[in-house]
Amino acid sequence: MSFIFVNIDQTEHIEEFRKSIVQCSSVLECHHVAGEYDYLLKVLVEDTRALEHFISNTLKNIKGVLKSNTIISLSSLKENINI
Template identity: 60%
Template sequence: MDIIDGQILDALKRNGRSTASDISRKVNLSIPAVSERIRKLEESKIIEQYTVKVNREKMGYKLLAIIFVNIDHSASIQHFREAIIQFSEVIECHHMAGKYDYMLKVLIEDTTELEDFLSNKLKDIKGVQKSNTSIVLSTLKEILNR
């Protein structure tokens, strides 16, 4: 990967619908050269997918919560991992070093749905020992692709 590839990635991160023609003008390469570089970035898995950022609130999801989770035994980890990825409310799940084992980013409609998620989904997963939930009041910065 070189500087031109980086410029192509920056253009695609700003607008995933940018055409090779648009990008070629920004990086001073021909359209076929840009197309070939994009193809190589996709094949090498540097570009994993193209996505859309939606307005969560307009979609009805007004509550974002961060949930820290501890698992009771290492034997329960695989079961937890398989279970947690099944919940559409969980938009991120990270294995952590430190006080907690996992950090979940959960997007839901309201506190009623949060209560249901915590009581009837998360705590029903075998091995979940405890959780600690924080509600996000506002987001100052969120970058989907760095």
């Protein structure tokens, strides 16, 4: 599991980002957040090669994506699926 923080460069690119990101099957969750970044993605891919492909060929090709910061989860102690 990976978590990717994303910054969008201009407000007019937000809608295009939203439309594009919900079409990505590897994106399990997308949250609009407050703070240094604009969005937080929860991404599930097969391996680091697939993660590299997603970041380089999908995420960074969405118009308006300025930068991202990726955190890879090594293990999960607790994860609630149904809230």
